[in-house]
Amino acid sequence: VPVDTDQEQIGKIFSSQDLMAIPVINEQNQMVGIVTFDDVASVIQEEATEDIHKLGAVETLDAPYMKISMLQMIKKRAGWLLILFLGEMFTATAMGYFQSEIERAVVLALFIPLIISSGGNSGSQASTLIIRAMALGEVRLRDWWRVLGRELATGLALGTCLSLVGLTRILLWPAREQLYGPHYVRVAITVSISIVGVVLWGTLSGSMLPFLLKKMRFDPASASAPAVATLVDVTGLVIYFSVASAVLKGALL
Numbered sequence: 001v002p003v004d005t006d007q008e009q010i011g012k013i014f015s016s017q018d019l020m021a022i023p024v025i026n027e028q029n030q031m032v033g034i035v036t037f038d039d040v041a042s043v044i045q046e047e048a049t050e051d052i053h054k055l056g057a058v059e060t061l062d063a064p065y066m067k068i069s070m071l072q073m074i075k076k077r078a079g080w081l082l083i084l085f086l087g088e089m090f091t092a093t094a095m096g097y098f099q100s101e102i103e104r105a106v107v108l109a110l111f112i113p114l115i116i117s118s119g120g121n122s123g124s125q126a127s128t129l130i131i132r133a134m135a136l137g138e139v140r141l142r143d144w145w146r147v148l149g150r151e152l153a154t155g156l157a158l159g160t161c162l163s164l165v166g167l168t169r170i171l172l173w174p175a176r177e178q179l180y181g182p183h184y185v186r187v188a189i190t191v192s193i194s195i196v197g198v199v200l201w202g203t204l205s206g207s208m209l210p211f212l213l214k215k216m217r218f219d220p221a222s223a224s225a226p227a228v229a230t231l232v233d234v235t236g237l238v239i240y241f242s243v244a245s246a247v248l249k250g251a252l253l
Contacts, residue, residue, distance in 0.1 A: 001022055001023075001024055002026075003025070003026055003032060005024075007047075010035060011043050011047060012136075015044070015136075019037070020036065020037050021034050022034065050221070051135060051221045054219065055131065055221060055224050056224060057080035057081070057084060057224040057225075057226040057227060058076055058077055059079060059080070061073075080224070083227075084226050084227065087227075087230040087231070091116075094234050094237040094238055095237060101244060101245065104252060107181055107187055108187075108190075108241070108244055108252075110179075110180075111194075111240075112237070114191070114195075115198055116232070116236045116237065118195055118198055118236075119199055119229075119233070119235075119236040120202060120228070120236075121202070121229075122155065122159075122199045122202040122203045122206065123206030123225075123228040123231070123232045124206060124225035124226075124228055124229055126202070126203045126206030126207040127207065127210060127224075127225060127228045128225060129207075130211075131221050134210060134214065135221070141211060147211070148208065151204055151208075152204065154203060155200035155201075155202070155203030158199050159198070159199035159200050159203075163192035163193070163195040163199075166192055166195055167188050167189070167191070170184060170191060171184070171185070171188050183248070183251045183252055186247055187248070193247065194243045194244070197243065198235075198240065201232065202228070202236070205231055205232060206228045209227075209228060
């Protein structure tokens, strides 16, 4: 490998080729040294640790967990928490926009946690899978359209499965009329359609965000699960109440 090869790239070469050592050459193609597996093992561990921290929306720690100071720990975690907190404020804004719908159909509020968590979870799964596939070299930037097709089908399938469970739960619940009112069938349809839409959106967002970041020359691992969940929370509410406005019009709304 050339002397200016990135250490992460060298780690990928060792992993894919199952090598024990690799020569290092200069611009004149003269060997100036070798890199052994022992040399690169620590690099692989460092890179993996950095990616895991980013997936959890935490800045990379500069020391072992038990040795880092409390002040440093707070600094490493506060930045992303503040960004995510500000992002979640848009969720409150979205709910305020649909306040009249919530007042007229309070039953809709019962399913908000279910809707946004389903979308956030599906998005987090997708982003984690794609980020890891990128790190291992299994997926490249040019593969985005293939990933889009796979995740579109996967999102529809997962959303349909979850929506059927939700639909069945509402329709067969013994106290359904007391909990959800006389229009419980429409409520069940609203929830099931919304789940399909939110899970599909979460899956597509989570899978495409790493590609977008890589295209912009950012680290794809920055598309952390909490960041994707925050994005899907806001859009999930818009999808949910838009579906509710259409299905429950003339009944509860």
